[in-house]
Each structure stands twice: as C-alpha cells, then as structure tokens.
Amino acid sequence: MNHSPLCAPMGFSKLKRENTGFIAYNRFYKKNKNLPEIIFLGGLKSNMSGNKATYLEMLCKDREQTYTRFDYLGHGLSSGEFVQGTIGQWLSDALAIIDHVTQGPLILIGSSMGGWLMTLAALARPERVHALIGIASAPDFTEELIWASLTENQRKDFVSQGIIQAPSQYEEEGFPITLQLIEEGRDHLVLPKVIDIHCPVHLIHGAADKDVPWMLSRRLARRIKSPEVTLTLVKNGDHRLNTPHALGRLRSLINEVSLMKD
Numbered sequence: 092m093n094h095s096p097l098c099a100p101m102g103f104s105k106l107k108r109e110n111t112g113f114i115a116y117n118r119f120y121k122k123n124k125n126l127p128e129i130i131f132l133g134g135l136k137s138n139m140s141g142n143k144a145t146y147l148e149m150l151c152k153d154r155e156q157t158y159t160r161f162d163y164l165g166h167g168l169s170s171g172e173f174v175q176g177t178i179g180q181w182l183s184d185a186l187a188i189i190d191h192v193t194q195g196p197l198i199l200i201g202s203s204m205g206g207w208l209m210t211l212a213a214l215a216r217p218e219r220v221h222a223l224i225g226i227a228s229a230p231d232f233t234e235e236l237i238w239a240s241l242t243e244n245q246r247k248d249f250v251s252q253g254i255i256q257a258p259s260q261y262e263e264e265g266f267p268i269t270l271q272l273i274e275e276g277r278d279h280l281v282l283p284k285v286i287d288i289h290c291p292v293h294l295i296h297g298a299a300d301k302d303v304p305w306m307l308s309r310r311l312a313r314r315i316k317s318p319e320v321t322l323t324l325v326k327n328g329d330h331r332l333n334t335p336h337a338l339g340r341l342r343s344l345i346n347e348v349s350l351m352k353d
Contacts (some may be wrong), residue, residue, distance in 0.1 A: 106191060112170025114169050114187060114188065124195070135204040164181070182208055199212060224293050230282055234277065281314065293321050309322055
C-alpha cells in the first residue's frame with residue numbers, strides 16, 4: 092500500500108492510508124543516534140493525548156530521544172469508526188508507523204492492548220525492534236477476557252446480534268465490542284504458542300489490576316523465547332499504572348534498555 096506522511100493542523104501529523112483514511116501521529120524528532128527511537132502503542136479506546144503517552148513525550152524531550160505516539164484508526168484524532176476496527180487493522184496501523192515514520196532501532200512501549208500489538212509488531216519486524224516494554228499488557232484479551240467471560244446464552248446473543256456493550260469503569264456508557272473484533276482476534280493470538288521474540292522484554296503490571304489480571308503478563312513472559320524477560324509487579328497498582336512510583340519504574344526501564352547494545 093502507498094503511505095505518505097503529510098502535515099496537519101493542531102500540532103499533529105497524518106499518515107495517509109490507502110482506502111482507510113489516515114493515522115494521526117505526533118513525532119518528537121532528535122537526531123541522537125546513540126538512543127533508539129521510542130514508539131508508544133496505546134490501549135483499547137485510548138488516544139495519544141493520554142497520561143502515559145504525554146508523560147513519555149516529556150521524558151523523551153528531556154533525554155533528547157526521538158519519540159512517536161499515534162492513534163489507531165477509529166481512535167482519537169485518526170479517521171474511521173471504532174466499531175470497524177480489529178486487531179489486524181490496528182496492528183497494520185502500528186506497522187505503518189514503524190515503516191513510514193520511524194527510523195532505525197526501536198523500543199516499543201505497549202499499554203494494555205498495546206502490549207499485545209507490540210508483541211505482534213516485534214514478530215513482524217524483528218530487525219527493527221531493540222526492546223519491548225509492556226505496561227499492564229493484555230495479550231489475547233478478546234478471547235481471554237471478553238469471550239471467556241460470557242455465558243453460553245450471552246455468546247448466542249452476541250453471535251446473533253454481532254455486537255455487545257462492554258462495561259467500563261472509565262466510560263459510564265461502556266463501549267461497543269463487535270463479533271468481528273473477537274473472531275478476527277483469533278487470527279492473532281499469541282499465548283497458545285512459543286513467541287519467537289529474542290530482544291529484551293520488560294513487563295510491568297499492577298498487582299491490583301481489576302481490568303487485566305497480572306497473570307496475563309506472566310503467561311506472556313513465559314511464552315517469549317528471549318532469555319532477557321522480566322516481570323515487575325507493582326503492589327497496589329491498578330490498570331493505568333500512572334502513579335509516580337509506577338512511572339518512575341517505567342523511566343528506569345527506558346534508561347536501562349536505551350543504553351543496551353544490540
């Protein structure tokens with residue numbers, strides 16, 4: 092497909108996608124070849140103006156480290172409707188940013204769903220990925236957390252209606268989950284097999300996370316082939332992990348992996 096970056100108003104840029112509109116992104120560029128670029132992959136229904144995305148930009152500006160944050164299609168400032176999205180589509184968005192916006196070795200930082208997508212992106216572009224950092228990673232959440240939570244009757248209703256409204260502590264009305272998201276997600280599951288990733292991987296998860304159990308990060312850590320995999324549990328940490336303590340741990344990990352040699 093033909094992708095081309097073009098400038099856009101309001102301080103963000105657009106990466107045009109053939110037949111699917113555009114991805115909105117913001118890139119802080121600093122020509123420092125000693126530090127790998129960082130990309131932030133957000134969670135489901137989040138956007139690049141969230142706390143962690145903007146905290147990372149501030150951190151990278153202080154460090155003079157190139158940093159990119161973006162919105163998947165159907166999220167934030169990007170085009171498209173959320174209900175049209177799938178794991179494959181959002182993975183394609185992440186790969187488009189990797190291929191057409193960034194340069195050289197990358198540190199992928201994935202939050203929640205972004206932890207699943209960073210894993211898939213690392214499998215698709217192993218030569219570009221220097222390290223992975225997962226924050227409350229939610230690999231295979233469509234199957235493990237949504238489909239698995241439904242009763243037999245609820246599954247029948249879901250199949251017949253094609254959509255359900257999932258409850259959310261962050262949105263009073265909840266948000267729509269389509270059957271297409273569940274079914275297409277099965278083409279991208281990573282937990283049932285060995286994950287052929289060999290770069291350093293650091294996972295952080297809140298021990299009190301009520302949205303995504305920390306055991307999913309543990310299972311992800313066990314499946315990844317790399318010998319350099321760590322899992323840090325933050326006592327009393329919730330899903331967002333945006334306390335000073337949690338962000339301090341994230342900052343330390345970024346310092347550590349940025350200075351590692353390939």
